[in-house]
Amino acid sequence: MARTQGSHSDITGPKVRETALRLFAQHGYAAVSMRQIAREVGVQVGALYNYTPDKQALLFSLLKGHMDELLATWEAEPRPEGPRERLEAFVRFHIRFNLDRPQAIFISYMELRNLAPENFAVIEAQRKLYEGALEAILRDGQAEGAFSVPDTRLASYALIAMLTGVNTWYRAGGRLSIDEVADIYWDMVRKSVSAG
Amino acid sequence: MARTQGSHSDITGPKVRETALRLFAQHGYAAVSMRQIAREVGVQVGALYNYTPDKQALLFSLLKGHMDELLATWEAEPRPEGPRERLEAFVRFHIRFNLDRPQAIFISYMELRNLAPENFAVIEAQRKLYEGALEAILRDGQAEGAFSVPDTRLASYALIAMLTGVNTWYRAGGRLSIDEVADIYWDMVRKSVSAG
DNA sequence: CCTTGTTCTGAACGCTCGTTCAGTTAATCT
DNA sequence: AGATTAACTGAACGAGCGTTCAGAACAAGG
Missing domain, CATH: 1.10.10.60 (Homeodomain-like)
Structure with missing residues (x-):
């Protein structure tokens, strides 16, 4: 049947x-x-x-779909004036987007090594595009004197890792709402790039 | 033969x-x-x-050995006076320890889900012990007025994630030495927990 | 109502998996 | 020198793997 x-x-x-x-x-x-x-x-x-067509293509398709959505959604976000406002927008966007799709985020970070090399290259390029957006914000802010960030590349890595880490502990229905979490993280990020 | x-x-x-x-x-x-x-x-x-005895025990033994070494090495570290000095010691220790053992750190974060439940519980308890050390530093500093950290639990998660992220991009022989990396990260951590 | 095309079943292909074990080799002990 | 034991080989076990495919079941179009 x-x-x-x-x-x-x-x-x-x-x-x-x-x-x-x-x-x-x-x-x-x-x-x-x-x-x-x-x-x-x-x-x-x-x-x-x-x-x-096969198991590998299934994994790649999931990751590719996720990255496409990430980039498209980020580009559709309003782009505020000023580096500080733009950094805040990035932080809140990243936390919200990640917490809305915990599974996709998880495999995006864990299963990269199970991609065939040519598939890996595609996803890696997209990820660099996204992380580059954060670094650009930091670079602009540093140039304008709004931030105090000696190494913008390194700072972007540090902040991305910190923000993405939310997914490892956040559980819906816990003591904090997504907005409250974003408030606290934004506070730490803001201070970490300010003149100390 | x-x-x-x-x-x-x-x-x-x-x-x-x-x-x-x-x-x-x-x-x-x-x-x-x-x-x-x-x-x-x-x-x-x-x-x-x-x-x-089997493949699972091999994984567990590697993770257990790593966590034992992490906890023992941390406890053997000198324990400076004052929250700010203790936080700096933790940051520099964590970065140095992680960069010295990239493979062990990697599987400690990636292979937890492949542990049998009873093995997972053991490793998880050890990890909480270590992360608890950071939170204790933050809590003491907050109580003494040295830090401005509204939620010490959450801040400890954020900082751990940020520091551990070093392993994803650092390559020996790159443009920065381990000490230079630690300087930059410590600068960001210091500011992120300070009064803003 | 009969054909066409899509969707799925059921079975099979060759292969690799974790694990076990009797037997062989070589170092050590008496 | 002979006996003992630790370390390893080589082969096998049943099970599960990703993938393929002929044919069955059904929906839709003429």
Whole structure:
């Protein structure tokens, strides 16, 4: 029996991606089998290959989709005047975006090494684009005298790591709301780049 | 033929651990096979089981050894007077310790989910002990009025993430020495916890 | 109602996995 | 020299892996 009622490409396709994202985030790409994904989707393993040419392409597609959305959403954000305001916008955007998609963020940082080299290069370029946006803000602010940052490249790495770290401990429904978390992080970021 | 000349437990044992650490860091626990470890050590796969009861115990032993060393080394560090001096000591210690053992740090953050639950609990408790040391410094400094940190728990997470992030970009022989990196990070940390 | 095309099943392919173990080799002990 | 033991080999175990594919089931179009 195939094609049971209500089972279409429009439903199975997204379901495959959602399930793969969840399982990859939970157990890691290498530890998750195609059969396991199929079981949770509710199909036989062969059916998965209607939606991806292979397992590697499935991982890449998830990461690529995530990075595309990250870059597009960031570029659609309002761009305030002044380095300080722009830095604040970046901090709040990054925290909000990350906390809204914990699984995608997780595999974006953990599964890079499981990408084939040519796929890795694509994702890495996108990530550098995004991190470059932060460094540009720091550089402008330093030039204008708004910040005191001796090494903007290094500072951008430090701040990105700090902000992305939110995902390791934040749990929805905890004692702090996303906005409260963003307030506290922005306070630390603001001071860390100011004249000391 | 077994027991070729110069091949003893004293040599093979450490070699197994070193090789496993390197491969786990490079490809991930789930993606590395016992046969691959054996090949790089230069023995048949069966010989590995003279040094570990199974693959999981090998991972746990590496992580446990690393955490033991981290805690012991930190406790052996001189403990300066005053919160500000103690915070600086922590920052410099953390960066130095991490950059000296990039592979062990890497698997300590990446392979936690591949630990069996009872093993995970052990490592997690040790990690909390270490992170608690930072929070205690922040709490004392806040109480004494040396720092301005509204939420010491959250600030400790933020700082740990920032400091640990050094490992993702630092490469020995780059344009900055470890001490120069530590100077810059300490500058940012110092300002981020100060009155703004 | 019959054809066409999409979606899925069920089974199979060759391969690798972690782990076990009887037997072999070589160093050590008596 | 002979016995003992630690270290390792070589082969095997059952299980699971990613991937392929012929054919079945169903929806849609004429």
